[in-house]
Amino acid sequence: xxxxxxxxxxxxxxxxxxxSCLPELCKVDAVVFDCDGxxxxxxxxxxxxxxxxxxxxxxxxxxxxxxxxxxxPNLIRQLRRTGGFNNDWDSTYALILFSxxxxxxxxxHRLAHESLPNGSKESLRISPREIRTVVDEFCSTTTxxxxxxEAVNSYLHTAQLSRDSxxxxxxxxxxxxxxxxxxxxxxxxxxxxxxxxxxxFQRMYGVQAHHYKGRGFIENERLLIRRKDLETxxxxxxxxxxxxxxxxxxxxxxxxxxxxxxxxxxxxxFFIGDLDxxxxxxxxxxxxxxxxGRSLIHTQRNLSSEMLLYVGDSAEDARMAEDAxxxxxxxxxxxxxxxxxxxxxxxxxxxxxGADLILPTVRQVPIILRAAKNEKR
Numbered sequence: 001x002x003x004x005x006x007x008x009x010x011x012x013x014x015x016x017x018x019x020s021c022l023p024e025l026c027k028v029d030a031v032v033f034d035c036d037g038x039x040x041x042x043x044x045x046x047x048x049x050x051x052x053x054x055x056x057x058x059x060x061x062x063x064x065x066x067x068x069x070x071x072x073p074n075l076i077r078q079l080r081r082t083g084g085f086n087n088d089w090d091s092t093y094a095l096i097l098f099s100x101x102x103x104x105x106x107x108x109h110r111l112a113h114e115s116l117p118n119g120s121k122e123s124l125r126i127s128p129r130e131i132r133t134v135v136d137e138f139c140s141t142t143t144x145x146x147x148x149x150e151a152v153n154s155y156l157h158t159a160q161l162s163r164d165s166x167x168x169x170x171x172x173x174x175x176x177x178x179x180x181x182x183x184x185x186x187x188x189x190x191x192x193x194x195x196x197x198x199x200x201f202q203r204m205y206g207v208q209a210h211h212y213k214g215r216g217f218i219e220n221e222r223l224l225i226r227r228k229d230l231e232t233x234x235x236x237x238x239x240x241x242x243x244x245x246x247x248x249x250x251x252x253x254x255x256x257x258x259x260x261x262x263x264x265x266x267x268x269x270f271f272i273g274d275l276d277x278x279x280x281x282x283x284x285x286x287x288x289x290x291x292x293g294r295s296l297i298h299t300q301r302n303l304s305s306e307m308l309l310y311v312g313d314s315a316e317d318a319r320m321a322e323d324a325x326x327x328x329x330x331x332x333x334x335x336x337x338x339x340x341x342x343x344x345x346x347x348x349x350x351x352x353x354g355a356d357l358i359l360p361t362v363r364q365v366p367i368i369l370r371a372a373k374n375e376k377r
Contacts, residue, residue, distance in 0.1 A: 005351060005358070013338050013360030015368065016347070021332055021356040025372040028332065029237060030268075030305040031365065032296065035246035037313035038336050038362050040256055044220035046088050047076055049195040052217070054095045057187070061175060062168075063111065063124060066099050070128045073341050075135050081349065082142050082151070083315035086247045086272075086290045089188045090148030093178050095131075096187075097152060098138065100169050102130035105162055112164035149179045181276040183207045188276070196252060204251050204277050221256050224339055225362050230263040232366040236373065240265045241303055245295045245310070245320075249273035268302035270295040291316045293324030300329050309334060311365060313346075318353050332356040334365065 005016035017025075036042040051071040058064040079085045079094055103111065107124045142151045156169060177185040182192050182205050190211045193201050197216020198209035233242060242264050246253060250271040254261050272289055275282050288295045300308055308331040310321050321333035335350035337343055338360035350358045357368065 002352075002354065010360060010364050010367070012364060013343070014347075015360060015364060016351060016358040017368070018354075018356050022372060024307055024330070024332055025309075025357075025369070027307040028309045028369060028372075030241040030243065030299070030303045030308050031233060031237065031369075032243045032245055032299050032308055032310045033264075033362070034310075034312040034314070034317050035244060035248055035253060035257075037339050038311055039223065039225045041222045041224055041339060043073065043340065045195065045217045047073055048220065049191060049217045050076055050088055050092045050095065052194055053092050053187070053191050054099070057096055057176070057190070058099055062100070062172060063114070064099060064103070065125050066131075070099070070126065070131055071095055072128075075132065077341065078135055078139055081315050082139055082146070083291060083319045084142065084147040084151050086314065086316040087148055089178065089191055090152070092191055093149055093176065093187060094135075094138070094152045096172065096176070097156065097169055098134040099126055099131055100172060101134045101156075101159070101161070101165060102126050103165065103168075105164070108162060108164040108168060112167045181279050200251065200255060204249060218252065218255060223257070223260075225260070227260060229363055229366050230260060233369070234263060236366060236370055241305075243268040243270075243299045243303065245270045245272070245290075245299060247272045247290060249277045251277075265303065268299045270298055291319035291323060293320050293322070293327050293329060296320065296324040296329050296331055297327060300331075306330060308332070309365070309369070311336060311359075311362060313337070313339065315349070315353070318350065318355060334359055336360070336362055 003018055003020060006019055008015045008017060033039055036046060051068045054071050055066055055068045058066045075095065076091055079091050085091045103124065103126060111124060138155050142155065146154065176187040178187045180188060182189040193209040193212040195217050196204065197218065198213055200216060201209045230242065234240065244253065244264050248271060252273065253271060270288060275285050296308060296310060308329065310331050311334045312318065313336040318333060318335060321331055324331050333355050334357040335355040336359055337346035337350060340346065347358055359365065
């Protein structure tokens with residue numbers, strides 16, 4: 001039977017702790033954080049960019065009228081819940097292609113015989129219910145080992161597509177040029193121009209933005225961690241024993257955390273998004289992408305840690321901690337459930353997954369750790 005949790009009331013909401021992890025919690029000597037949904041509220045940045053890019057490509061490049069309300073946060077969360085969509089380029093790719101799958105056969109036929117990539121002569125509409133049906137089917141059939149774009153392509157390969165739908169999807173895949181990184185892929189380039197904004201995009205990739213000239217959606221983000229929380233943790237652990245393992249590139253992480261980056265040990269951190277900014281690094285570093293636990297090995301070694309605490313908010317974070325344990329890393333996983341939508345559903349997901357701790361916000365991490373260490377004394 002699954003282990004029962006002790007329930008603790010906190011100022012931010014209820015927390016759950018496995019009694020069996022308390023002896024190890026006392027020994028934690030370093031804390032590693034995911035960024036989005038943990039340190040940073042990215043709902044109005046990353047989630048909004050997914051919606052903006054999917055809606056824009058469908059409308060302007062294909063001729064499908066799919067209002068952004070079709071791409072609800074619930075759909076995005078559903079994809080992430082599979083554990084294979086840490087990369088939001090993948091989520092955008094999935095929603096675009098699943099929207100084409102959701103077209104009625106008559107409209108897919110009409111679209112297949114019009115002049116893509118310049119769009120349809122007459123706007124086509126998709127039912128939000130039909131998009132949800134495709135996403136539900138995909139999420140119910142994808143395995144825990146499937147990753148983003150690969151999982152989508154595998155699903156398309158086995159799906160019972162009409163000849164017209166398959167033709168349109170093949171044309172759109174060629175348009176998108178995905179998988180691929182900026183500036184070579186249209187999808188990832190448009191995404192990063194909108195998310196980062198033209199100036200930060202040029203700093204990262206060394207080329208000017210061509211598709212978007214407005215304010216980067218990254219500017220909509222707000223911090224979920226306070227300076228005093230990081231100071232408390234640093235004092236509690238004894239020095240710079242905090243690290244980051246995030247899908248963001250380093251420059252984007254620094255842009256939002258600003259001077260709070262000083263609390264994190266850069267050598268022990270891993271900025272997985274840098275693999276996309278610098279593709280030449282990918283062959284030797286792809287093995288560190290989430291949900292691989294190898295990035296936590298990197299952190300453990302650089303901090304000479306005997307017991308890590310990894311704090312994340314997604315299925316992929318949980319899978320990464322599980323994989324790190326399989327690789328003999330001594331690590332506890334804390335799942336954050338209270339910074340997105342569907343709090344009850346998210347906390348239940350982490351309990352069902354067997355997370356060591358389940359916390360409402362990252363602000364509870366120093367409080368829980370201090371209480372555990374004081375109790376030991």
